[in-house]
Amino acid sequence: MHPAPSVIVFTSLSGLGFGILAWLGLGIPDVAGRAAFAMYFLGYGLAVGGLIASTLHLGKPANARKAFSQWRTSWLSREAVIAVMALLVVAPFAIQRIFLTGEPPLWLGFAGSVLCLATVFATSMIYAQLRTVPRWNHPLTPVLFLGYSVAGGAVLSGQPGTGAVLLVFVGAVQIMAWSIGDKRFAASGSTLGTATGLGKTGVPRQLESPHSGTNYLLDEMGYRVGRKHASKLRAIGALLGFALPVLIVIATPPVPVWFALAGLVHLAGVFAIRWLFFAEAEHVVSLYYGRTAA
Amino acid sequence: MTALPEKTDKKLGLVIDLDTCVGCQACVVNCKEWNTTNYGAPLSDMDAYGSNPVGTFLNRVHSYEVTPETGPAQTVHFPKSCLHCEDAPCVTVCPTGASYKRTEDGIVLVNEDDCMGCGLCAWACPYGARELDALAGVMKKCTLCVDRIYNENLPEEDRVPACVRTCPAGARHFGDFADPQSDVSKLTAERGGVELMPEQETRPVNRYLPPRRKDASLAETKVLDTVIEEPKGLFAWLDKALEAL
Secondary structure, rough: OOOOHHHHHHHHHHHHHHHHHHHOOOOOOOHHHHHHHHHHHHHHHHHHHHHHHHHHHHOHHHHHHHHHHHOOOOOHHHHHHHHHHHHHHHHHHHHHHHHHHOOHHHHHHHHHHHHHHHHHHHHHHHHHHHOOOOOOOOOHHHHHHHHHHHHHHHHHHEEEEHHHHHHHHHHHHHHHHHHHHHHHHHHHOOOOHHHHHOOOOEEEEEOOOOOOOOOOOOOOOOOOOOOHHHHHHHHHHHHHHHHHHHHHHOOOOHOOOOHHHHHHHHHHHHHHHHHHHOOOOOOOOHHHHHHOOO | OOOOOOOOOOEEEEEEOOOOOOOOOHHHHHHHHHHHOOOOOOOOOOOOOOOOEEOOOOEEOOOOOOEEEOOEEEEEEEEEEOOOOOOOOHOOOOOOEEEEEEOOOEEEEEOOOOOOOHHHHHHHOOOOOOOOOOOOEEEEEOOOOOHHHHOOOOOOOHHOOOOHHHHOOOOOOEOOOOOOHHHHHHHHHOOOEEEOOHHHHOOOEEEEEOOOOOOOHHHHHOOOOOOOOOOHHHHHHHHHHHHHH
């Protein structure tokens, strides 16, 4: 699948932002005043910045407001609705924490946290629901999206212990997902034979493409990344996304500058891994163009 | 609402005869012509006269070679357009309500006034039936020529999809699959029409008739066999001379 920068930026940043907001809603860490302002600013900045980036890949952004209407059937619509609900429900809790004295009601913070995580879950289901992309069509996809969100959120909200444990967990799940994902396309049972129905006649192969140039389908769904590049990027992603941030949060004194550094390194790793999430995903339509399972 | 109807009154669709299609691309051209000048945004071409022309098409003809277990390989031309699935995944993923399946005849359509061009429906389709138009920024797909089939301003013989009307080989047939007595239903039953990628569980309406096997006698021809077993005259001399080398 085509790794569109806007979608990579959107899923990475908003996931992280909602992760931070989810922790803050639980009162972890227990911040108030200026410290709370800084953290909510970061959480909202990442979440809203990501959501804005997501509109950049639309063909007709003027119709984006209509995306709130189909929440009964569409995960993309659910994501839009829940994201706005999350941002609205977190706001009064944040205002109380930053500007007022006294404790805001616990249930309000908890409701905000649930909505933040539900947003990330809805994002992941946009991909996980697609039977046409066997690599994504797996329960580990939502586990990973949620994992990155709470792990990155823990690091950036200054929780070295929890952050390290969660990063190790997500790293393990990611490695498992890579290994399972590599076999998903073959396991889907779709071949050029089933795609054309010619499998009953014999063994088909492409003789000639229907068009001499490229087209939307090939640009959008025919993207391929070399195996060598992919394994290098996986190593870089694992190093920056998990190994280094874990080392940083364990080996350094718990002060914001080190959390920020660990978070930045982690984010760089997440970008690499998210790029691969798209670039490595094969769509069954590529079978019609003579591509075989990698 | 992008919920799918429980049941449609009719199931309009196409039968495509892979035995008859000669791969002339006439259906591709006529589809582009009709759908550029009629319903919705035109099917644009980018860099049409340049070195890298790219355009939107609702119907494309692939070409494959299929080799049976025994017998000769054969060429199969394979036209592909929207299959108007009963469980159309492209419809339910749509966030804006632009994509819908009609209750009356099962045609899957895009309301371009509502489409925001996110492309998720194209991702959800296993068949590559949807293409986002680069100029209009909205999703384009086969409408089964909804603006022809009910159009009383056209002579009756023209009230079929443009691809069906133009096919010089008669490889494309249009009709109602909900009616077991319709031509398309009978043709599908007679010739063992198949659905594409049944494992994707989209329940496509369109059916493909498999190519008939080539004459088995063709397979017996040994084109490169030795023509003369016992050479005589000039060939005998040449044979000897070559052996001696």
